[in-house]
Amino acid sequence: MRLQIRPLLAGLAALALSAGIAAAQNFPTKPITMLIPFAAGGPTDVVGRLIGEHMSRTLGQPVIIENAVGAAGTLAGQRLMAGASDGHTILIGHTGTHAAAVSLNPNLRYRPVEDFAHIGLVNTNPIFVNVRKDHPANTLRELVTWLKANQATANNAHAGVGSVSHTTCLLFHSVIGVKVAGIPYRGTAPAMNDLVGGKVDYLCDQGVNVAPQTRAATIKTLAIAQDQRAALLPDVPTSTEAGVPDFKVIVWNAMFTHKDAPPAAIEKLNGALRAALNDATLKAKLTEIGAEIPTAEQQTPNGLRAFIASEIARWTPIIQAAGVRIE
Numbered sequence: 001m002r003l004q005i006r007p008l009l010a011g012l013a014a015l016a017l018s019a020g021i022a023a024a025q026n027f028p029t030k031p032i033t034m035l036i037p038f039a040a041g042g043p044t045d046v047v048g049r050l051i052g053e054h055m056s057r058t059l060g061q062p063v064i065i066e067n068a069v070g071a072a073g074t075l076a077g078q079r080l081m082a083g084a085s086d087g088h089t090i091l092i093g094h095t096g097t098h099a100a101a102v103s104l105n106p107n108l109r110y111r112p113v114e115d116f117a118h119i120g121l122v123n124t125n126p127i128f129v130n131v132r133k134d135h136p137a138n139t140l141r142e143l144v145t146w147l148k149a150n151q152a153t154a155n156n157a158h159a160g161v162g163s164v165s166h167t168t169c170l171l172f173h174s175v176i177g178v179k180v181a182g183i184p185y186r187g188t189a190p191a192m193n194d195l196v197g198g199k200v201d202y203l204c205d206q207g208v209n210v211a212p213q214t215r216a217a218t219i220k221t222l223a224i225a226q227d228q229r230a231a232l233l234p235d236v237p238t239s240t241e242a243g244v245p246d247f248k249v250i251v252w253n254a255m256f257t258h259k260d261a262p263p264a265a266i267e268k269l270n271g272a273l274r275a276a277l278n279d280a281t282l283k284a285k286l287t288e289i290g291a292e293i294p295t296a297e298q299q300t301p302n303g304l305r306a307f308i309a310s311e312i313a314r315w316t317p318i319i320q321a322a323g324v325r326i327e
């Protein structure tokens, strides 16, 4: 009996395996959906669309963008987890949704390291502090002085509690010792509209979204939160030059798919991401808008997983020191 069943089972197993391999090798068999956790036209959306367009050429299937906005961007991660595991849905998560949210949000419904398949880091982006055009502050020091006097009434726009614009200004506030209530938007695209319209006082935002407005002088950009000035906006002083040296932060976007996606699908998605990041024309475009290309190691699934773990470890004490939690 045994002798008869064994070859049959082995045959079935081999058949199932080869069917699985064939399906994965044909991946993708239909359009890819790219979930963007924030509003169209914002920093994550702009970079996601550029990358998605290039990936669609490598993969031979359209990449359809879906702005799955909600819960400061964490809804998109929940959507990915609850959906199909065939690798046809990908997500652009970021510093907020996949690092800062862990310590900020005790009800976060996923674990960024364990609950997703990691595809690769997409880009990093510098953060700038920006005020409305007619704001009394013309320098970061003047903004600090103004905030100390006006923290009870100041309006800080952000993209939801736990978003990058929220957490980076939170760090700024904790460094200078103020507490300011924020005004949440569905992304920094609409937040920036209101800064340009003079409806809010200030916004910490990524270079991708900031530079066009700064150049058009529709807002005032007071500092970049890092040690070097950026080619993107070379006249903007660093936070060190502007007198707040402890305010330094880099933010990033990263690509994920379902935890149980077939390994061959993950490999193809990663190959398409790396093809996009290493394409000279796209690279030039990304650099032009201030998005920086990650290292070769960070562009791999293992590199991203290790990076996310290190980012969670980096943000946890910052959030704890600021004493903020979403309840």
Ligand code: ASP
Pocket: 038, 039, 042, 043, 044, 045, 094, 096, 158, 159, 163, 164, 165, 166, 186, 187, 188, 189
């Ligand atoms: N990255 C978000 C966006 O694309 C904004 C944020 O996290 O601050 O709008």
